[in-house]
Amino acid sequence: MYVDIGNVLDGTPGVSRDALERMDESVAAAHERIESGRADAEHGYAALNLPETADADEIRAAVEPFGDPEAVVTVGIGGSALGAATLTEALADESDPDAYYLDNVDPERVSALVESLSLSDTVVNVVSRSGTTAETLSNFLVVREAMDDAGVDWTDRTFVTTGREGNLRSLAEKHDLPALDVPDGVPGRFSALSTVGMAVAAIQGHDLDALLAGAADEADRLSGSLFESPAYAYGATTYALAQRGALTNAMMPYAESLEYFAEWFAQLWAESLGKDGVGQTPARALGATDQHSQLQLYRAGPRDKLVTLVRPREREDRAIPETELEGLSYLGGSSLGELLSAEFEATEASLAAAGVPNVRVEIDRVDERGLGELLYGMEAACVLYGELADVSTFTQPAVEWGKRAARGLLGGGDFEEADAVAEKTTLVVE
Numbered sequence: 001m002y003v004d005i006g007n008v009l010d011g012t013p014g015v016s017r018d019a020l021e022r023m024d025e026s027v028a029a030a031h032e033r034i035e036s037g038r039a040d041a042e043h044g045y046a047a048l049n050l051p052e053t054a055d056a057d058e059i060r061a062a063v064e065p066f067g068d069p070e071a072v073v074t075v076g077i078g079g080s081a082l083g084a085a086t087l088t089e090a091l092a093d094e095s096d097p098d099a100y101y102l103d104n105v106d107p108e109r110v111s112a113l114v115e116s117l118s119l120s121d122t123v124v125n126v127v128s129r130s131g132t133t134a135e136t137l138s139n140f141l142v143v144r145e146a147m148d149d150a151g152v153d154w155t156d157r158t159f160v161t162t163g164r165e166g167n168l169r170s171l172a173e174k175h176d177l178p179a180l181d182v183p184d185g186v187p188g189r190f191s192a193l194s195t196v197g198m199a200v201a202a203i204q205g206h207d208l209d210a211l212l213a214g215a216a217d218e219a220d221r222l223s224g225s226l227f228e229s230p231a232y233a234y235g236a237t238t239y240a241l242a243q244r245g246a247l248t249n250a251m252m253p254y255a256e257s258l259e260y261f262a263e264w265f266a267q268l269w270a271e272s273l274g275k276d277g278v279g280q281t282p283a284r285a286l287g288a289t290d291q292h293s294q295l296q297l298y299r300a301g302p303r304d305k306l307v308t309l310v311r312p313r314e315r316e317d318r319a320i321p322e323t324e325l326e327g328l329s330y331l332g333g334s335s336l337g338e339l340l341s342a343e344f345e346a347t348e349a350s351l352a353a354a355g356v357p358n359v360r361v362e363i364d365r366v367d368e369r370g371l372g373e374l375l376y377g378m379e380a381a382c383v384l385y386g387e388l389a390d391v392s393t394f395t396q397p398a399v400e401w402g403k404r405a406a407r408g409l410l411g412g413g414d415f416e417e418a419d420a421v422a423e424k425t426t427l428v429v430e
């Protein structure tokens, strides 16, 4: 992963080279803390050891009995879906089994998906670390019933990925389902490079070893200086900018295949860093599409933003045909890839010219190795930011509050959070 922070030095807000150099001492201290957390495999920090601890053979062996299905439906939400979706969307190949993600519980979408699938040739991947998430368990029950109704033995078509105990673990044991463990100490949003994120990619035949090798390369680049580690350069710069008022971070990949990456990043950044009244709001954008919509705001709106521009250095290209239209003749002989690159550089320059801080993040290609670098790099950046901001990066109490309230409302237990729903202030205008 290559990170270019040149365009933050003179921005508004911006962070000068001197300020970054002064901050490097704090980066060194944070790095030491991170390394000691990794050495002791402490909760959360253990995620940064996945390049060494994840077992690609185990994952391949668990999914091998399913062969080459027509489709794989992952039933999971948040960190139990977004990592896998990021990988399979980015690596998608026409010949791969189709990958679907049932995260939300919108009944129309769930019914439409279940009715469109050939269930006898579909594999169901139920993922929940806790085994208690209402959306995941409900969707699974719906899919299971649909399989029963279609005369398909769901126990032949289902595998689970879960913690060592809980509802899903019991279900797997009861029905003798293949089961993968969510590794200890790895929160969902940091689990893309584990059983949680990699099982569907394994069914699709993607190269898990290259993915982990890319992540390992990025891990090797972690060091006590932000000027030597791309991941820390990103984490330290985003933190410094947030301190100076860049409260929104617009993540803007210039590759359709990385659209899900921006979703994954949004969870990582929001759930890890948004606490104690601080944080940086992730916004999702896509280049070049959002140059024609959101860019107006990013360049000319409130000075509270940073834009992160992501692209692969190489990609498959397609020529733009020559045209007889004189005004468009400059396009002929060029390519869509060149156009996209020009759009990327134009956006970068346009933001810089207006003093809006922006960071360029590149990988060589959108392939397993590049994704390993990118996902690991962003996770390490996030952990560093959390250390610098002194927040508890690996917890999500605000999310859990809502989970308890919803559970209480559904009669799933006595939760005082549910009472707050009845106490809502209303001011209805009709």
Ligand SMILES: O=P(O)(O)OC[C@H]1O[C@H](O)[C@H](O)[C@@H](O)[C@@H]1O
Binding pocket: 077, 078, 079, 080, 127, 128, 129, 130, 131, 132, 133, 136, 188, 189, 271, 396, 399, 400
């Ligand atoms: O894997 P599960 O236990 O089902 O959790 C799924 C998701 O639930 C919550 O919303 C957490 O805040 C997320 O971090 C987690 O990824």
